[in-house]
Amino acid sequence: MSDIKTVLDETPFQTAGPFLHIGCLPNAINIEGVFDNDLGVKPFANQHNDKFITITGSVFDGDGKALDDIMLETWQSDENGVYSPESGFARFVPNSLTKKFNLYTLKPGFINNIDGKTQSPHILLSISSRGLNMTLNTRIYFEGDDLNNDPLLSTAKNSRNDVSSLVAKKIDEDIYLFDIFLQGDKETIFLDI
Amino acid sequence: MVEALIKRNLKTHPQLNFPDYKSSLLRAPKNKKISFSSTSTEISGPVFNKNILGKLDNDLTLNFSKNNILPVGHKIIVFGTISDQFANPIEGALIEIWQANAAGKYLHHNDSNTAPIDPNFAGCGRYITSSKGYYEFITIQPGPYPYQNRGIEWRPMHIHFSVFGKSFGQRLITQMYFEGDPLINSCPMVNSIPDEKAKQSLISTLDTSRYNTQKLLSYKFDIILRGTNQTFFENRKEGL
Numbered sequence: 001m002s003d004i005k006t007v008l009d010e011t012p013f014q015t016a017g018p019f020l021h022i023g024c025l026p027n028a029i030n031i032e033g034v035f036d037n038d039l040g041v042k043p044f045a046n047q048h049n050d051k052f053i054t055i056t057g058s059v060f061d062g063d064g065k066a067l068d069d070i071m072l073e074t075w076q077s078d079e080n081g082v083y084s085p086e087s088g089f090a091r092f093v094p095n096s097l098t099k100k101f102n103l104y105t106l107k108p109g110f111i112n113n114i115d116g117k118t119q120s121p122h123i124l125l126s127i128s129s130r131g132l133n134m135t136l137n138t139r140i141y142f143e144g145d146d147l148n149n150d151p152l153l154s155t156a157k158n159s160r161n162d163v164s165s166l167v168a169k170k171i172d173e174d175i176y177l178f179d180i181f182l183q184g185d186k187e188t189i190f191l192d193i
Numbered sequence: 194m195v196e197a198l199i200k201r202n203l204k205t206h207p208q209l210n211f212p213d214y215k216s217s218l219l220r221a222p223k224n225k226k227i228s229f230s231s232t233s234t235e236i237s238g239p240v241f242n243k244n245i246l247g248k249l250d251n252d253l254t255l256n257f258s259k260n261n262i263l264p265v266g267h268k269i270i271v272f273g274t275i276s277d278q279f280a281n282p283i284e285g286a287l288i289e290i291w292q293a294n295a296a297g298k299y300l301h302h303n304d305s306n307t308a309p310i311d312p313n314f315a316g317c318g319r320y321i322t323s324s325k326g327y328y329e330f331i332t333i334q335p336g337p338y339p340y341q342n343r344g345i346e347w348r349p350m351h352i353h354f355s356v357f358g359k360s361f362g363q364r365l366i367t368q369m370y371f372e373g374d375p376l377i378n379s380c381p382m383v384n385s386i387p388d389e390k391a392k393q394s395l396i397s398t399l400d401t402s403r404y405n406t407q408k409l410l411s412y413k414f415d416i417i418l419r420g421t422n423q424t425f426f427e428n429r430k431e432g433l
């Protein structure tokens with residue numbers, strides 16, 4: 001008879017540091033000829049551009065400074081709420097002049113959760129950088145969608161009055177604004193995923 | 194798709210607010226993270242096909258060399274396995290690494306260190322694990338380097354690792370250190386991890402058996418990603 005296996009400790013995180021682009025987005029910093037392509041340049045390579053929405057925003061530190069030495073990653077379903085391992089992942093950095101990021105992607109659909117409930121459309125967003133000892137995770141929901149029955153938003157409302165930092169604002173047709181505040185009055189809600 | 198992930202034990206991870214690491218002061222959020230049971234969003238994740246890899250992607254001594262000139266420094270092997278918290282090997286995990294060259298200089302516009310660039314070394318590599326969760330890189334021993342923290346301090350020799358398992362909730366970014374490096378103990382980034390055993394798990398060990406066959410110094414670094422409830426229950430059934 002075998003014993004109950006011990007639960008091993010997960011390997012700890014360490015900061016990604018200021019030079020993470022060398023390993024994760026080398027072509028973006030002009031290290032060319034090592035990898036053919038950077039991963040996650042297009043989250044849905046086979047989809048037509050005219051179906052895409054734009055999500056734009058900046059990541060602000062505790063001094064209100066917009067950061068550009070960071071890496072953002074997103075993971076999402078397609079427009080029908082279906083996750084597939086081949087698509088839906090994106091990786092990008094803010095523009096070094098405007099300090100804004102731009103994600104061109106499908107608007108995700110309502111998602112059937114494993115517990116039988118329905119999740120409102122959202123995108124999982126992670127931030128890695130110098131000064132962050134662990135990668136931070138949050139979610140982008142969308143203004144205009146029905147957000148009343150989403151399990152994660154309900155959980156978040158139990159501990160915070162205001163969950164608006166998780167909702168992207170619609171600023172134009174198919175354009176959403178999602179600013180992220182690492183600290184301060186407007187600190188974004190981060191998730192222990 | 195796999196089952197729900199088991200809850201992350203934050204005690205074995207670094208503290209986000211860690212004043213000895215000055216960069217954390219303006220970047221680490223002050224509020225507690227929201228905990229919740231994993232949903233289909235965290236349980237799913239991107240999976241990468243081996244066809245993205247080039248032949249030299251895991252050989253950092255050759256993947257940026259010009260006219261077959263090797264980079265300066267000691268050539269080493271870094272290898273190990275990726276498994277989950279129940280010791281099940283993870284096949285198909287993507288590992289991306291980045292590091293400084295032998296002089297402690299990164300090929301990056303933001304590196305202000307005055308050490309020289311090595312024209313034959315980019316410092317990036319990637320690999321997708323085999324059926325036994327095995328991975329291997331051939332590279333150059335990275336140098337330690339100075340950086341501005343509480344005054345000038347020195348980072349121990351290290352290699353940065355980014356890992357994708359099967360779920361986005363298994364995603365890990367970490368650093369591997371080298372057995373015997375005297376700079377490890379005073380490093381604030383290492384010391385941001387309160388748990389001593391967890392700290393030790395980031396230090397690779399010199400593997401002399403490999404040295405005998407390959408004639409290269411070899412360092413072993415095993416990585417453990419989060420497990421899932423499914424394996425937890427399977428294992429529990431076995432034990433009953």
Ligand SMILES: [Fe+3]
Nearest residue numbers: 017348351353
């Ligand atoms: Fe480093």
